[in-house]
Structures are given as C-alpha cells and as structure tokens.
Amino acid sequence: MGRVSVATTSNLTVKYGTFTALSDITLEIPEGCVGLLGPNGAGKTTLLKAFLGFLDPAAGSGTVLGLDIQASGREIRQRVGLMPEQDCHIPGMTAVGFVAFAGELAGMPSEQALRRAHEVLEYCGLGEARYRNVETYSTGMKQRIKLAQAIVHGPKLLLLDEPTNGLDPAGRVQMLDLIRSVTHGKGVNAIVSSHLLPDVERVCDHVLVLAGGKVRSSGLIKELKRLEGHPVDVELREASEEFARQVEAAGAKLLSAERSVYRIQMPGLPEETAAQVMRAAQAAGAQVRGFHVAERSLEEAFMEALGG
Amino acid sequence: MASPIADLSYRSYDGPLLPPTMRWWVVAKSVMRLAIRKKGFWVWANLSYYWFIILAAVFYFVDVLAPTLPGGANPFFSRIVWKDQFLDAFSIAQMFLFIIALLIGAGAIANDNRSNALLVYLSKPCSKLDYLFGKWMAIFLILVAITGVPTLLFFVYGLLSYRHYGFISQDPALFWRLLVMIPVPAAFHASACLGISSLFNQGRMAGATYAGIYFLSLFFTKAMVVIQIIAMDGPRGDPSRVPSIVNTLFYASVDGLQIGLAKVILQTDGGHLLSGPGGPPVPPAPNGWLFTALYLLACGGFLAIAWQRVRAVEVVRG
Structure with a gap:
C-alpha cells in the first residue's frame, strides 16, 4: 500500500526580493517523522514557512494535509503545530497561561485549553515549573515550552525547526526522546528541520536533503544508507x-x-x-x-x- | 517500582476547535488580562477621574449648604454650563490616560518583538490583522472604560440631581455628544501605542519615545498659552486680539488634539468653573473638519506604521 503524503509541492519557487530561496521544488512528504536536512541557508526554514502559508510562492503550488498553502493558510495553521528555531514566548505570562493561550489561539475553548495546557506541560516535563514566568526559564525549558505550545491543540502535523538548538547533551537526548514519543504511534506526523544528522537519525524514518533551494535527495534513511551491491x-x-x-x-x-x-x-x-x-x-x-x-x-x- | 498514578504519555487532543476566524478577541482578552494585573494601572485609573469627584462634592455641598434664592434658584447652579464640566474633567484626565496608555500599550508590540512572540501568534490561525486589531482593541477598550465609566456616572448623577438647573435642557443631545467624545482619546492612544511600539524591541524605549512626543508637544502648547496672554495684554485682556493661528496651535499636542476635538463634539469653547475670570485664557474650539482630518490622519499613520512593521517572516532582500 502506498504511503499517504502529508505535504506536497509542485514546482514551488519562493523568492525574497531577487534572492531565490526555493527553486522549482517538487516533493512529497510521507506520513511519519521526516527529517529535513541541509546546510545553513539550504531553504529548510523557508520550506516550513511556505507550508504554513506565510510566503507567497513566486511559482508553483503546494498542499499541507490536503489544503492549498496559498488559499488555506489559516486552516493549515489550525491543524499544524510549529516549534520555531528561535526562542519565543509571550512576555509576562506563566507557562500554563502561555500554553493555554496558544491553545485558545488555535481555536480551543478556553476551559479546554487550560486543562490541556496542564496536560502537555506535564508531558513535556514542565509540570513543576508551570506557574513560573516563561522569561525565567532556562534554555532547555524554553525549548520544551516551545514544543508544548506546538502540540497543545493536538496538531496532525508538527513542524520542528532545529528542535535541539542550544541544548546540552542530556537535554538534547530528552528533547529527541520527547519528539520520538509524540511522533511514533500517536498519529502525529512531523517534519524535523535540522543540520544535526545524529538528531535526525534518532527520530526520523525518512529524510529529505535540501541544498541551495533544491531537493538533492529523499527517501527512507535505511535506503539512503544502503550501499550498492550489498557489501x-x-x-x-x-x-x-x-x-x-x-x-x-x-x-x-x-x-x-x-x-x-x-x-x-x-x-x-x-x-x-x-x-x-x-x-x-x-x-x-x-x-x-x-x-x-x-x-x-x-x-x-x-x-x-x-x-x- | 511505583507506577505513576496518572497516564502522563502523550494523548492527542480530540475536543472541539472553533473555526479559524475572529482570533482578535483572544489576543485582546490576553492583553487586557495582563494589563489589569498591574498595580500601577489601578492607581492611575482611579486618579484619572478625581476631577469628577471634586465636581460632585462641590455641587453636592453647594446644593445643600449654599443660600437659595426665592423660587428655588441657586445662583451658583444658574451660571453653570454643564457640558463645560464634562470638558474640564475630560481635559484633566488626559495626562492620566496617557500614563495608562504607556503602561498597557508601550510594550504591546515591542515586547513581542523582543521575545519573538509573533512566531507564536502567527503560527496559529491568527492573521496579522487579528493580531493588530486585538492589540488595538484591548488598549482601546480599557481606555474607553476608564474615560467612559466616570463620565457616564457623573452624567447619571447630574441627570438625577440637577435636571431643574438645566442639566438636560441646556443641551438635550449631551448624552450622545458624550458617547462620541469618550472613545476619542482611547482610539488615539491605542493607535499611537501600536505604531510607536512596533518600531522597537523594548517596551521602555517605545514608552520613552511616546513620552518624548507627548511632553515636547505639551511644552509647545504651553508656549502658545504664553503668547496668548502676551497678545491679550494679560490674562484678563481681550481674547479677540490673539491671532487665530496661535489659537489653533494651542491644540498642536497629543492632549490638545483630543481636547480640541472634544470641544468640537460638545460644541463649546469651554470655561473654568473654579478659577474665575483671572484664570488662564480659554481658546475657542478649533475648526472641526481640520481637527477631525488631523486626528484620523494621525491614527491612520500610526496604524500604517504598525502594519508595515509587523511581519510573519523576516524578508531578505536580494
């Protein structure tokens, strides 16, 4: 049985002014956990932003969860959770207030959002610190709360941009384990953008290699690692x-x-x-x-x- | 080994999700919630209506204690122009409204810029319009409440107690005029706060910039008062000798723009109840069309700045 695609692009080109960030990309991202690999400036973050409907493509088209990226940005963002690369939080809010607010923004009724915020904070290992102001959190905790705000509304697709940025080795392992547990057997698909190959190998089954705004390679990790002639x-x-x-x-x-x-x-x-x-x-x-x-x-x- | 009493593994949310529209109200609620948690907000909000308290106390004691002419007419009340009292209280409240606007609005976008909060807002089904309108509405509603509640309570007090002194008969449309006047400073401060805040990454810098604009423009209008007095040959001189440009420039400040518009809306030049004839000169109401246009231009300009500055993604120009 063929795998279902969670996101597709067809001859997608995205430009910032005269700079072409993505050039004529045609791809299909299958269900499961997919690693988006590429050196800095390869176009990984741009592709994620295009999937969220933030960018107007110069040419081509794309879909996420069957929705057109140009016409259904809001609907896509309701079904998708983004964990951005940069630190981000809403100043003056406690962790539980922040995650509940993210849930409300996604469309959850306020009571459900609050209940679910407690749940995901426990899950992300921030249960003890849930009433602390997010601004007082350590780097590792900030990474976890970014994941919490991304999963609060139960997205079908997670976009994780450099999820282990700034983490120490132990924190990195914990974060990767968290991502792996969310994306395996829970019905949540993920696109993990990273330039750290061991991270991608640990959590993903499938990879897509981008460089210079073009797709250079894609496939199952075990197939990409296979050598010709079965040595x-x-x-x-x-x-x-x-x-x-x-x-x-x-x-x-x-x-x-x-x-x-x-x-x-x-x-x-x-x-x-x-x-x-x-x-x-x-x-x-x-x-x-x-x-x-x-x-x-x-x-x-x-x-x-x-x-x- | 003890097992946890609750299932802490990840479970997907399968509850209801509201349609992805009207997110501005979620944004507005959150800003208002954060604003009313600040102690300073309540201090300044309560100070903003002190003039209404003084007026109510003066009217009450004059009504109770002062001699009344035969026929029930109190000479003090007979001289009062009621809408001027609202204008006075409105003018005095402007400084407090500005301080409250700084407290709740200066960091509205600047602090979000600092903490990359836009990524959180805009990665959810919340558009740039929702974000800006929600922020604007939060500041607007708070300032409308601070201006409107005491104004309307004082109106009710006047209606119940001083109708026989012409409270309604002087201007039957007073209530409607007040309803138009109340949102004027709220809309201006909300727009200015968003526009200025969007230019910075620190709420304090945005606040300092707005305060700079406010006090410099206030200083300018104080200079116009001095010129007025000189032109009149002293505070008790002839106001008709003041050049009209000086009277217009008297309103060339953040407060002045709003006080001028309030005069236009209330259709009065204003007057001081307690200072008597030796008080500072009262410039006539400015040109309504000109000031409405200037007001809309200023609000629109600030909002255009905010619209330009708030972006879902950074733009790399090649």
Whole structure:
C-alpha cells in the first residue's frame, strides 16, 4: 500500500526580493517523522514557512494535509503545530497561561485549553515549573515550552525547526526522546528541520536533503544508507592476510580492510556471501567475530547528496 | 517500582476547535488580562477621574449648604454650563490616560518583538490583522472604560440631581455628544501605542519615545498659552486680539488634539468653573473638519506604521 503524503509541492519557487530561496521544488512528504536536512541557508526554514502559508510562492503550488498553502493558510495553521528555531514566548505570562493561550489561539475553548495546557506541560516535563514566568526559564525549558505550545491543540502535523538548538547533551537526548514519543504511534506526523544528522537519525524514518533551494535527495534513511551491491562487513578476531586471499579466491571483491574489519562484495544474496565468508575464514584459520550488511553513515549519504 | 498514578504519555487532543476566524478577541482578552494585573494601572485609573469627584462634592455641598434664592434658584447652579464640566474633567484626565496608555500599550508590540512572540501568534490561525486589531482593541477598550465609566456616572448623577438647573435642557443631545467624545482619546492612544511600539524591541524605549512626543508637544502648547496672554495684554485682556493661528496651535499636542476635538463634539469653547475670570485664557474650539482630518490622519499613520512593521517572516532582500 502506498504511503499517504502529508505535504506536497509542485514546482514551488519562493523568492525574497531577487534572492531565490526555493527553486522549482517538487516533493512529497510521507506520513511519519521526516527529517529535513541541509546546510545553513539550504531553504529548510523557508520550506516550513511556505507550508504554513506565510510566503507567497513566486511559482508553483503546494498542499499541507490536503489544503492549498496559498488559499488555506489559516486552516493549515489550525491543524499544524510549529516549534520555531528561535526562542519565543509571550512576555509576562506563566507557562500554563502561555500554553493555554496558544491553545485558545488555535481555536480551543478556553476551559479546554487550560486543562490541556496542564496536560502537555506535564508531558513535556514542565509540570513543576508551570506557574513560573516563561522569561525565567532556562534554555532547555524554553525549548520544551516551545514544543508544548506546538502540540497543545493536538496538531496532525508538527513542524520542528532545529528542535535541539542550544541544548546540552542530556537535554538534547530528552528533547529527541520527547519528539520520538509524540511522533511514533500517536498519529502525529512531523517534519524535523535540522543540520544535526545524529538528531535526525534518532527520530526520523525518512529524510529529505535540501541544498541551495533544491531537493538533492529523499527517501527512507535505511535506503539512503544502503550501499550498492550489498557489501558485507566481516569482523575477525585479528587481521588475517590469508582470509583476504581466500575470499578473493572465492570470487569476492575486497573493498576495504581496516584493522580486522573487511568489507567484502560478492555476487549473489547476502546469505550466500555469509556461507562463502565462513568457508574462507575456516580455510584461513580466522575467527569471525561479526558479520553484517555494510551501510554507510547518514553523513556519507548526506555528503554524497550534496555532491561533496 | 511505583507506577505513576496518572497516564502522563502523550494523548492527542480530540475536543472541539472553533473555526479559524475572529482570533482578535483572544489576543485582546490576553492583553487586557495582563494589563489589569498591574498595580500601577489601578492607581492611575482611579486618579484619572478625581476631577469628577471634586465636581460632585462641590455641587453636592453647594446644593445643600449654599443660600437659595426665592423660587428655588441657586445662583451658583444658574451660571453653570454643564457640558463645560464634562470638558474640564475630560481635559484633566488626559495626562492620566496617557500614563495608562504607556503602561498597557508601550510594550504591546515591542515586547513581542523582543521575545519573538509573533512566531507564536502567527503560527496559529491568527492573521496579522487579528493580531493588530486585538492589540488595538484591548488598549482601546480599557481606555474607553476608564474615560467612559466616570463620565457616564457623573452624567447619571447630574441627570438625577440637577435636571431643574438645566442639566438636560441646556443641551438635550449631551448624552450622545458624550458617547462620541469618550472613545476619542482611547482610539488615539491605542493607535499611537501600536505604531510607536512596533518600531522597537523594548517596551521602555517605545514608552520613552511616546513620552518624548507627548511632553515636547505639551511644552509647545504651553508656549502658545504664553503668547496668548502676551497678545491679550494679560490674562484678563481681550481674547479677540490673539491671532487665530496661535489659537489653533494651542491644540498642536497629543492632549490638545483630543481636547480640541472634544470641544468640537460638545460644541463649546469651554470655561473654568473654579478659577474665575483671572484664570488662564480659554481658546475657542478649533475648526472641526481640520481637527477631525488631523486626528484620523494621525491614527491612520500610526496604524500604517504598525502594519508595515509587523511581519510573519523576516524578508531578505536580494
């Protein structure tokens, strides 16, 4: 069954004056948690703003949750939650007042907004600090309250712009766990814009790489990381030249050898390769410690997409 | 291990959502809620109607204690122009209204600029128009209440107590004129606060700028009073000797614009009840059309500035 798109664009071009921020982009963002990757200035934030109906495209069109981004900005913003990159709050408000107000702005009746504000603040780990003025919050708490105001009205799509900005390692892990728990199995889709690849890899299933206002690559993370020809990594107890000779004699191609790890490519299925590797190891008197299908890192896939 | 007594995992909201329109009222309510929490607001709001209290006390004691001529006519009340009393109280309240406007309005947009609050407002189904109109309406409604409540209470007091001294018969349309006059300063301050506030990232800077404009223009009109007195050969001189341009420039201030319009609306030149003939000169009401146009131009100008400055996204010019 094909995946349903939560957002699409068709030949979308967005310009700021004479500067083209997005150039003729056609894409489909599937359900689930999607990472929007790209270097600074790639057009990630612009794409999010276009999805919210903030920008008038110079050309092309787009939809979010089936609604046209040019004609239905308000309806889109009612169904979407934005966690902006910058610190943002409403001065003079307590956390619970702020989140309830965000809920009311989204259209929740005031009593429900207040009740729900308490709920999401608990969920985001701010239950104890809910009556404190947001201006007194630490950076980590401000990030959490941005998430709380984005999810208060139960959006179907979350737009998270650099959600781990300014967080220490522990805070970053907590924030990513929060995002993962909201976006997996709860019916909430998310687009996570970031230039931090480990963050995206931790929470997303699918990525879209933007650079210079164009889509450079998109797909499931595991597919992007997959290498051509299904090579395998074989880890031996210790390096063995005899093992290398044996696998080459069996018709395999030795792609790399780093300490005791050999990357081998053989025609045929990985199961057949495994059998060949075991035979070669036996013949070479080498002890196999590990065997798995080789894949590149997301960083390598990203650099390749950027043409680096 | 103890388990939590409540389910703290994320649950989606499946309650009602109101149609994505009319968000300005949510914005207005929040600004009003924050404004009335300030102690200073209540202090200045209560001071703003002190002249009505003095007038009510004076009228009460004069009515009760002063000699009455045969036939029931009190000479003090017989001289009173009732709408001038409203104009006096309105004029005296202007400074207080300005201070309250600063308190509640100077940071209306500036503080949001500082804390990037626009991203919160505009990422929800709230348009720029909702945002600005909500902010404007909040300041407007508060100032209308502060001007209107004491004015209308005093009107009711006069209606109940001094009808036989011409309270209504002097100007049967007085009530309607008051209704038109009450929102004049509220609309002006609301527009000015938004326009000036939108130019800054700090409420204090916006407040200082508005205060600068207010006091410089007030100083200018005080200079016009001095020129008037010189032209008249002293405060008891002939007011007709004052050049009309000086009389017009007397109103060239934030307060003056509103007092001038109030005179036009009430159709009176005004007069001082307690200062007698030795008091400061009372310039005649200004040209109604000119002042209405200036007032609308000023309000519109400030709102245009705010409209230009409030943006959902930063614009990069290539």
